[in-house]
Amino acid sequence: MALRDTKGRPLVAVTGMGTVTSLGQGRDDTWAALTAGKSGIHRIERFPTEGLRTTIAGTIDSVDVEPFCAPMLSERLAMLAAEEAVAQSGLSHESFPGALFIAVPPVEMEWPQREALAEASGQTGEITYKDLLKAAGTGRFKAWHDLFIFGTVADRVADRFGTRGSPISLSTACSSGATAIQLGVEAIRRGETDAALCIGTDGSVNPESLIRFSLLSALSTQNENPEGASKPFSKNRDGFVMGEGGAALVLEDAEKARARGARILGYVLGCGEKGDGFHRTRSSPDGMPAIMAIRQALEDAGLSPEDIDYINAHGTSTPENDKMEAMSCTAVFGERMASLPISSNKSMIGHTLTAAGAVEAVMSLMTIGTGRIPPTINYQVPDPAIPLDVVPNVARDARVSYVLSNSFGFGGQNTCLVFGADPKGA
Amino acid sequence: MRDVVITGIGIVSCAGEGLETHLAALAGGAAPRTDTAAFEPFPVHPATPLEWDRQIPKKSDQRQMEPWQKLGCYAAGLALDAAGAKDDAALKGRMQLIVSAGGGERDYAVDGGILTGLRKADNPGVFLNERLMSDLRPTLFLAQLSNLLAGNISIVHGVTGASRTFMGEESSGVDAIRIARERIASGQDDIFLVGGAYNAERPDVLLIYEMGGFLWKQPYRPVWKRGPEGGGMILGSGACFLVLESREHAASRGAKPLAAIAGVASDRSRRKAGSVEGALHGLSRQLGAKPDLVLSGATGVKGITEEEQAALKDIAPGATIHATGDLVGHTMEAQAHTGVALAAGLVAQGGANEALVTSIGHWRGEGAIRITRA
Structure with missing residues (x-):
């Protein structure tokens, strides 16, 4: 098998993955719950919720930090995910041989x-x-x-793992996790580094963050049944549910990974992104930026739409996103979209915001590795305007070689990644 | 590898608007405009008043932004104008954007009111919920989100290749320029808009740096001369954006390069006495720098400023040394871009053959950029 892609660039292998979500600590616990169709959404216990329109979230309550605040929790979630990922890769825990790219929530002093x-x-x-x-x-x-400046989480993670060079902290809103991976892929392809530690983390469910999203009418208010509130692609979807999480991937130049005998879990074959200047929170009505991001990711991967076996959706459960995502996917995949499985991890984990793209990257690779597609749960009332195979409510076994993972965010951010068991033609 | 050149600069600060104004101010050598009263005892360098309409034509867009975003959007527009790219929608549609940013300002009256009320509240948690629900402006969130400066530039100026926002104070500026340069040099992309914006006239940012003990609390003094009295930085409001592209790309569209970015190096020393001096030597070696001009981003913070001065004596003996802090103040995420803009302007004027821009973070992160003749 060639260790360069069709464009002559180094292939980028994934050799380590870690995650922590409201479903569980570690990729295996999270995966087991995700494929069992369990929800991690619950009533918020962390702070009083009287007076709020939304009182549910996918908080991670099993992790304690002091002082309790978003940067501390986000740092801890990043560390947990990275420890698992680096351990799986077999690379050094203290002197990681590559760069750090980390998506972190914008932090500020709290109440x-x-x-x-x-x-x-x-x-x-x-x-x-x-x-x-x-x-x-x-x-x-x-x-x-x-504690409250923007570079600190990255600095501490860089210290802990001994990553090389200046760590990059980034935000592309709700596509940040995917952008962290994209930066790692690009650095390896350019030959700047043999390995990259790419992380997305978000532990920012606090009163003010929740209220800010609430005031934009972005959140589900169906509080009575927390586990049923996140309903991507359903007709009665009414907003996203905030979640917390961390996910880390160890990326390596495939040739170097092979040479050291590392187990390759899959490949990041393609990345695509496109800006949207239409509106601060809404996408262009014609969906072109998302369509172009998907097409660019496929092109970058050297694949055609027919090659994709499964789409890991952005699928936030907001009326706007799910409609636009379905439209954009249909524009790219055509009639096949009616039968191409697409499911949303957010139906169970909630929307982990800055971390989502990285969490969903890990789940996409688990899908490839296990041949099992996690469902979109809470799919009881199909939306006739979105005629998709959302893998409703129950996981499905299928041979999955290539996955498209979508991430979209406020500020016109559209980032798409393509993962594969092997590069095409291998 | 392809050469990377600078073809457009947009800058606003306390010194005024535009590259020429800044170069003239630098040549004039007068002390920067300083406001010592508004946040007494903390001096700040306030941005020059701007006619927002000139770069942000729609009032509805202006209303959606807080000052840091308006400053950034304005400077981005100036850079696009200078690069001859403003009216080329197709070019802007494939132009990549990297913004270096922190977060946006808060509603100070709301914060003060809540803090006052919290003391007497029977149930503080519920009081906080109720007040935030009723007092926060829904759109304020969009003026605070780090990536919404990039979002606003996409909306106002139509720069929609794709945007990424880097965070992490001073380092985010150097690394944005580094990544943009590498993406152009490697052939991945042809043209970038990179920049940062900072609003210093904000009590919440003064608060963060005052907690850390980093602020200068006396009348303005040049950064190199603050050490004996404890050192400290004076924050400056401003923004700086650069249009970077490959030499071939610039030539193909008839854009005239001001200067070339020959190299960008950055690292993260684990700070202890001597580490900044050592880091600067290392970065300079890595870049093969032989500057006859230095644009230093020195903050005035005690210790690291003296270490930088000592390193520059070895790295750039005989070179002219300017501190951007003495022209515009410390603009945090925009510090590195500002140094590059001034260096490129001076090199383009023929005042220097090669410049070294330094960016030593007030707390962490060291970077250097080598600017050469176009």
Whole structure:
């Protein structure tokens, strides 16, 4: 088998995968629950939910960090996922021989910290930022500078695993996890690095994050039955459910991986992306940017639409996304789209935002590796406008050689990845 | 590998608007415009007032953005104009975009009101929920999200190849330029818009850096002269965007290069005494730098600023050294782009053959960029 792709670039192999989600810690636990059609969505216990329109999420409550805040939890989830991925790859835990690309949620100071500063200021009347600044000047809160700047999660992960060079922290909103993988693929193809640690992480279910999405009417409000709230492609879908998660992939130049006798779990064969200047939160009505991202990913992989066996959908369960995604896929895959399996992991895990693209990459590769397609659960009321085979409610066994994984985000982000058991023609 | 050249620069800061204005200010050598009153005792370098309509024609777009996004969108428009790309929709449709960004500003009145109320609230958690639900503007979220500067540039200017947003303070700037350069050099892409924007006139960012003890709290003084009195940085509001493309691509569309980006190097030393000086020597060696001009991104933070000064004495003996902090203040994610813009402008003027741009993060991350004649 050639270890270069049809364009003469190094093939990019996946040699390690790790994940933690509301379904379980580790790829095997998550996979078992995902293929059993279990939901990880539950009532939020982490903070009071009185007064909120949405009171459910796929939080990860089994992981404790101190102080409890989004950057700490996101860091921990990244570490857990990366430990599993690096262990599977057999590469060094302390001196990882490659670069780090990590999708991290935008962080900022949170309410407990603001309250602590307000208290330390001694102000008993109206509190303003002047008071917080006064408290900050005492030097007692020095550690929070490091905690709440944007490069810290990456820096700590880089320290822990000894990755090479300057780590890249990135955001492309809800396609961030896929972009982290794309950056790793590109660096290996350019020959800059033999290996890359690509991570997506998000532990940001807190009152303000939830409320921000709620105020944009993006979240499901069907709180009575949390496990049934995320209903991608269903007629009664009414928004996404926030989730938390972390996922990591070890990517390697296939030739180097082969030479060291590593077990190759699959390949990242293609990446595609396209910007959309239509609107801040909505996609172009003709779906062209998403269509072009899918086509570019297929072209990059040296595949034609007929080669794809399964689509791991972005499938958020918002009215807008699922309609647009179905339309874009139909434009690319034509009549075949009626019978091409497409399912949404988010029906069970929720939308892990920054992490989603990476979590779904791991699940796409598990699908290839096990020959089992995870279902779209909560599919009780089909949407006649979206006539797709969403693998309703029950997992399905199938031979899957090539998977397309879609990720779309606010700000006109469209990123698509193609994974394969082997490159075509191998 | 293909040569990578700079064909357009857009810059706004306390020094004004546009490359020529900045080069003139640099030559003039006057102290930068500083506001010592608004956030007393913290001086900031406020951005020059801009006629937003000139680069962001729709009021509806302006209303959707907070100042950091408007500054960035404005500078991006200037860069596209300078590169002769503004009116070429097809070119912008395949132009790639990398933005270096933090996050957006908060609603300070809402925050203050909530903090005041929380103290007396019977049930603080419920109080917080209710107040955030009723007081937060729904669109504020979109003005805060890190990747929405890129999103706004796509909407306002039609740059829609694809966008990626890098985070991580100063390092995000160097690495954005590095990745863009590598993608062009390797033939993956032909043309990029890269840049960053920063609004310093924000109590929430002052708060972060004051917690860490990084802010200068006296009247303006040049970055190299702050050390003896404890050091510290003065944040500056501004934005800088660059159009980068392969030499062949620029030639094919008749665009005139200002300068070439001969190399970009970045790393992450585990900081201890001497590591910044060592890192700069290493980066300079990696780049094969022999500069007669240095655009330093020195922050004025004690220790690392002196180490940079010492390293530059060895790396660039006899070179003219300018600190971008003394012209525009510290613009964080836009620091590296600003240095590159000024270096390219000076090289294009014939004032230097080769420039080294440094970007030493106030807390972590070291980078250097080698600029040569086009």
